Amino acid sequence: MNFEFSEEQLMIQQAARDYAQRELIKDVLERDASGEFPTHHIKNLADLGFLGMLVDTKYDGGGMDTVSYVLAMEEISKVDSSCAVVMSVNNSLVCYGIEKYGSEEQKEKFLKPLARGEKIGAFLLSEPEAGSDATSQRTTAIDKGDHYLVNGTKNWITNANSGSTYLVIAQTDAAKGHKGINCLIVDKNSPGITLGPHEDKMGMRSSDTHSVMFNDVKVPKENRIGEDGFGFKFAMKTLEGGRIGIASQALGIASGAFERSVQYAKERKAFGKEIGYHQAVAFKLADMAVKIENARNLCLKAAWLKDQGKPYGTASAMAKQYAADIAMEVTTEAVQIHGGYGYVKEYHVERLMREAKLTQIYEGTSEIQKIVISRDVLS
Amino acid sequence: MKILVCISNVPDTTTKIRFNAEKTEFDKTGVQWIINPWDELALTRALELKEGSGGAVECVDVASVNLIDAEPTIRKALAIGADKAFRVNAMPKDAYFVAGQLAEVVKSGGYDLVLCGIESSDYNGSAVGGMLAEFMDYNSVSAVSGINLDGGKITINREIDGGKEVLNISAPLVAVVQKGIAIDPRIPNMRGIMMARQKPLTVSEPTGIDALTSFETYELPAPKAACKMIDPENVKQLIDLLHNEAKAI
Numbered sequence: 001m002n003f004e005f006s007e008e009q010l011m012i013q014q015a016a017r018d019y020a021q022r023e024l025i026k027d028v029l030e031r032d033a034s035g036e037f038p039t040h041h042i043k044n045l046a047d048l049g050f051l052g053m054l055v056d057t058k059y060d061g062g063g064m065d066t067v068s069y070v071l072a073m074e075e076i077s078k079v080d081s082s083c084a085v086v087m088s089v090n091n092s093l094v095c096y097g098i099e100k101y102g103s104e105e106q107k108e109k110f111l112k113p114l115a116r117g118e119k120i121g122a123f124l125l126s127e128p129e130a131g132s133d134a135t136s137q138r139t140t141a142i143d144k145g146d147h148y149l150v151n152g153t154k155n156w157i158t159n160a161n162s163g164s165t166y167l168v169i170a171q172t173d174a175a176k177g178h179k180g181i182n183c184l185i186v187d188k189n190s191p192g193i194t195l196g197p198h199e200d201k202m203g204m205r206s207s208d209t210h211s212v213m214f215n216d217v218k219v220p221k222e223n224r225i226g227e228d229g230f231g232f233k234f235a236m237k238t239l240e241g242g243r244i245g246i247a248s249q250a251l252g253i254a255s256g257a258f259e260r261s262v263q264y265a266k267e268r269k270a271f272g273k274e275i276g277y278h279q280a281v282a283f284k285l286a287d288m289a290v291k292i293e294n295a296r297n298l299c300l301k302a303a304w305l306k307d308q309g310k311p312y313g314t315a316s317a318m319a320k321q322y323a324a325d326i327a328m329e330v331t332t333e334a335v336q337i338h339g340g341y342g343y344v345k346e347y348h349v350e351r352l353m354r355e356a357k358l359t360q361i362y363e364g365t366s367e368i369q370k371i372v373i374s375r376d377v378l379s
Numbered sequence: 380m381k382i383l384v385c386i387s388n389v390p391d392t393t394t395k396i397r398f399n400a401e402k403t404e405f406d407k408t409g410v411q412w413i414i415n416p417w418d419e420l421a422l423t424r425a426l427e428l429k430e431g432s433g434g435a436v437e438c439v440d441v442a443s444v445n446l447i448d449a450e451p452t453i454r455k456a457l458a459i460g461a462d463k464a465f466r467v468n469a470m471p472k473d474a475y476f477v478a479g480q481l482a483e484v485v486k487s488g489g490y491d492l493v494l495c496g497i498e499s500s501d502y503n504g505s506a507v508g509g510m511l512a513e514f515m516d517y518n519s520v521s522a523v524s525g526i527n528l529d530g531g532k533i534t535i536n537r538e539i540d541g542g543k544e545v546l547n548i549s550a551p552l553v554a555v556v557q558k559g560i561a562i563d564p565r566i567p568n569m570r571g572i573m574m575a576r577q578k579p580l581t582v583s584e585p586t587g588i589d590a591l592t593s594f595e596t597y598e599l600p601a602p603k604a605a606c607k608m609i610d611p612e613n614v615k616q617l618i619d620l621l622h623n624e625a626k627a628i
């Protein structure tokens with residue numbers, strides 16, 4: 001067993017840390033207030049190679065392993081989860097999905113610009129009536145011979161406006177239930193697509209979330225990923241990997257709040273000493289440290305399994321459920337350690353607490369992760 | 380034009396400094412090593428010069444006098460964008476020794492412009508650049524905070540007491556650079572990180588020049604004395620403490 005990172009993994013971690021601590025930190029509070037999309041940061045992260053870091057170099061990606069991805073996601077999320085989620089959706093849902101299951105033509109046409117970060121991808125599974133229960137898709141993709149005709153509404157779509165390559169999950173044959181579902185690669189600029197307003201969210205406010213309406217949208221047949229009826233399996237398999245991204249995001253939110261808390265506990269004085277030397281605060285820090293270490297190990301284990309080509313579905317569900325839940329606990333304690341200062345924006349921890357909440361909800365709620373884990377335990 | 384950037388391998392600036400029991404050696408356990416911050420800025424500027432030169436700058440290479448454990452730092456420089464690296468396989472004993480070894484690299488590579496950081500953030504000697512210029516009989520300017528190339532002409536900005544100075548100078552040149560030479564050190568991209576191991580890193584053995592100095596002992600600075608707070612109303616107590624305890628008045 002070896003807990004050491006390679007030189008390249010450490011360089012990637014440092015590169016992500018440098019960008020986050022030097023650049024993202026500059027305007028993260030303003031963007032949290034305004035909800036403005038971080039266009040220039042996404043461009044810079046693309047130039048650094050972070051948006052397609054997991055994609056093979058032959059498709060213009062970074063060719064990095066999932067362990068490096070966890071390290072990078074943690075560093076970016078310590079500062080700015082709105083940027084981290086763009087990175088996560090693009091890498092581990094859209095690029096991964098096309099690379100793993102797409103045809104060679106689809107990879108040439110769609111994957112390469114996504115891997116270079118010239119285009120951003122979005123993953124359209126959830127609907128107003130289909131969240132956790134993703135099988136009850138109402139969006140339809142009717143087979144019209146040489147194309148599909150797509151109708152319906154998708155909800156809560158990250159990168160809906162900033163992205164231009166959509167992976168849309170839709171029902172082709174309702175009689176076949178989830179085996180009648182397909183995944184189609186859809187250009188956002190296709191006629192018949194309209195976006196709902198930018199969602200005014202509690203956290204990750206500068207990531208763009210919209211509902212997306214499809215009205216008789218024609219999608220060429222060659223844009224279907226895999227065989228007819230592969231869409232639901234595609235979505236579930238892709239989300240297994242996606243969870244490693246969101247787990248690492250939650251880890252980063254927790255460790256970002258923790259680092260700020262340690263610093264604060266060393267500086268802030270009360271009753272004649274630094275608050276970190278009051279045992280009640282010191283023990284909070286100890287508990288936070290243990291939780292973060294556990295979350296990190298779960299994320300890295302899931303990533304390692306994926307890199308080794310071993311099954312990682314349960315491991316990624318464990319990482320996501322645990323990291324998201326402790327991110328909520330750790331950030332709540334971070335606010336507590338900061339006292340009144342923790343409750344105002346300037347000190348960042350209340351923002352991290354708002355961001356942590358989302359990691360328990362998207363890409364499968366904590367409850368859904370427990371369903372996945374317990375099914376495996378009982379099988 | 381060929382540019383060489385000299386790289387030293389230094390402990391991360393947040394390292395807790397410790398020595399061995401005899402206080403004759405720096406304790407390297409658990410230390411995180413980085414490119415000396417001034418050298419990293421120098422490399423960044425060198426790459427900018429190359430990119431803006433329309434092909435006039437043929438290469439930006441890096442050189443370091445260090446044992447093998449410095450190779451991750453050297454490869455980081457390759458990841459950032461240097462074309463080739465040279466490592467002289469020796470402990471960097473003192474400035475004279477290091478400058479002498481670097482001179483061999485400059486000679487054999489025929490570099491016209493050499494950039495050195497103004498000092499290394501560990502020993503702060505500020506001597507290698509000047510000595511290297513002397514070994515090579517190159518022009519030399521220190522405390523350079525800006526450098527531009529225009530054909531064969533090199534323009535240099537320097538911070539001087541109370542102002543700035545602009546110089547025109549010709550190659551061959553050793554420029555000893557300080558803060559301001561580049562805004563921020565360049566962050567390596569994925570492609571660079573992947574390529575770093577494939578770029579040439581040539582190792583050579585040191586030549587005859589030997590160090591002129593050696594380290595006897597190291598000492599940590601004395602811990603800061605405790606601070607006593609005195610009520611602003613109580614001037615008498617202040618005078619009493621300054622006189623009797625601090626013996627300052």
Ligand SMILES: Cc1cc2nc3c(=O)[nH]c(=O)nc-3n(C[C@H](O)[C@H](O)[C@H](O)COP(=O)(O)OP(=O)(O)OC[C@H]3O[C@@H](n4cnc5c(N)ncnc54)[C@H](O)[C@@H]3O)c2cc1C
Pocket residue numbers: 089122123124125126128129130131132133155156157158159201209358361362363364365366367368
């Ligand atoms: C900001 C944001 C961005 C998002 N981005 C995307 C995106 O890019 N693409 C996309 O497709 N989706 C996205 N989502 C949607 C997200 O994945 C869903 O919100 C999530 O899956 C939960 O679905 P729901 O909101 O319909 O909640 P519901 O499924 O209605 O769940 C409500 C509650 O019931 C619980 N629950 C449901 N079923 C069970 C059960 N069987 N057992 C126990 N508890 C259960 C849930 O855990 C939850 O607590 C995003 C959501 C948000 C908020």
